[in-house]
Amino acid sequence: EQELVSGIAYNRDEAKITLIGVPDRPGIAASVFGPLADANVNVDMIVQNVSHDGRLTDMTFTVARPDLQRTMKTLDQAKNMLKFERILSDSNVAKISVIGVGMRSHAGVANTMFKALAEKGINIQVISTSEIKISVLIAEEYTELAVRALHSAYGLDND
Amino acid sequence: EQELVSGIAYNRDEAKITLIGVPDRPGIAASVFGPLADANVNVDMIVQNVSHDGRLTDMTFTVARPDLQRTMKTLDQAKNMLKFERILSDSNVAKISVIGVGMRSHAGVANTMFKALAEKGINIQVISTSEIKISVLIAEEYTELAVRALHSAYGLDND
Ligand SMILES: C[C@@H](O)[C@H](N)C(=O)O
Numbered sequence: 254e255q256e257l258v259s260g261i262a263y264n265r266d267e268a269k270i271t272l273i274g275v276p277d278r279p280g281i282a283a284s285v286f287g288p289l290a291d292a293n294v295n296v297d298m299i300v301q302n303v304s305h306d307g308r309l310t311d312m313t314f315t316v317a318r319p320d321l322q323r324t325m326k327t328l329d330q331a332k333n334m335l336k337f338e339r340i341l342s343d344s345n346v347a348k349i350s351v352i353g354v355g356m357r358s359h360a361g362v363a364n365t366m367f368k369a370l371a372e373k374g375i376n377i378q379v380i381s382t383s384e385i386k387i388s389v390l391i392a393e394e395y396t397e398l399a400v401r402a403l404h405s406a407y408g409l410d411n412d
Numbered sequence: 413e414q415e416l417v418s419g420i421a422y423n424r425d426e427a428k429i430t431l432i433g434v435p436d437r438p439g440i441a442a443s444v445f446g447p448l449a450d451a452n453v454n455v456d457m458i459v460q461n462v463s464h465d466g467r468l469t470d471m472t473f474t475v476a477r478p479d480l481q482r483t484m485k486t487l488d489q490a491k492n493m494l495k496f497e498r499i500l501s502d503s504n505v506a507k508i509s510v511i512g513v514g515m516r517s518h519a520g521v522a523n524t525m526f527k528a529l530a531e532k533g534i535n536i537q538v539i540s541t542s543e544i545k546i547s548v549l550i551a552e553e554y555t556e557l558a559v560r561a562l563h564s565a566y567g568l569d570n571d
């Protein structure tokens with residue numbers, strides 16, 4: 254597993270926005286991203302999970318922290334076309350990523366990451382993965398602790 | 413935007429598993445992935461969103477369809493160590509990905525994807541992104557329709 258992971262990256266310049274209670278039916282994701290695209294908002298992560306009841310779910314996305322105000326304003330101006338129960342925003346987050354080739358064996362690599370964060374009492378707010386990366390959002394104050402814990406968990410200390 | 417997207421990929425060989433109602437506190441993600449790692453389960457996507465109330469959230473992950481039974485059995489055997497309200501599994505899904513460099517402009521690329529799926533009445537069940545890719549899970553029966561709609565939405569028809 255050590256040979257799978259090549260590095261740990263972090264980004265403290267992000268803010269997360271969550272639309273709570275969006276209807277789970279075709280067209281809703283497009284209704285949110287239309288206004289954002291028109292306003293030229295650069296989005297980084299987009300995370301949505303299944304809805305439990307087939308009716309509502311939540312959508313979270315991250316933008317660069319300097320864009321948070323503008324993004325919230327864009328959503329507010331479009332609110333008559335959007336359907337959601339409430340919007341949460343939080344700029345006290347950091348994105349921490351474990352990077353490596355051959356992440357196919359995710360469960361082992363993921364387990365090491367989640368365990369290392371758990372041992373330091375760091376709560377995982379959001380998880381998103383790709384073939385070469387596992388990214389989580391955590392509270393920004395834990396950034397150094399998380400990065401150091403992950404470096405030693407994957408034996409990257411001697412780099 | 414056309415020049416940003418280089419291709420559309422799909423995978424109908426996946427199954428999704430959702431743990432509904434896991435506590436949102438440190439150590440819970442590790443408690444789920446420990447048994448999966450021990451059982452050598454290969455996981456592809458891992459998606460978790462913020463919890464609304466700070467108490468519970470859901471975790472979804474995908475495995476290769478042939479691994480679904482084994483994965484469910486692993487979770488069942490570990491259920492005394494796990495905390496969740498219920499488990500959903502569904503092998504009728506397809507992962508559709510829009511691939512391209514410079515996805516930083518996500519909102520525009522994402523909007524085109526979500527709009528093209530919406531116009532065909534295709535519901536987006538899960539969304540997960542990376543720097544080079546936007547992936548969604550949809551009902552498997554819509555795979556060809558989705559891939560064709562996305563090819564024309566990004567002007568890739570002439571490839
Ligand atoms: C929630 C949102 O993703 C919805 N399911 C859609 O397809 O647009």
Ligand SMILES: C[C@@H](O)[C@H](N)C(=O)O
Nearest residue numbers: 377437438439440441
């Ligand atoms: C839900 C789960 O991710 C939890 N927040 C943890 O840190 O493990």
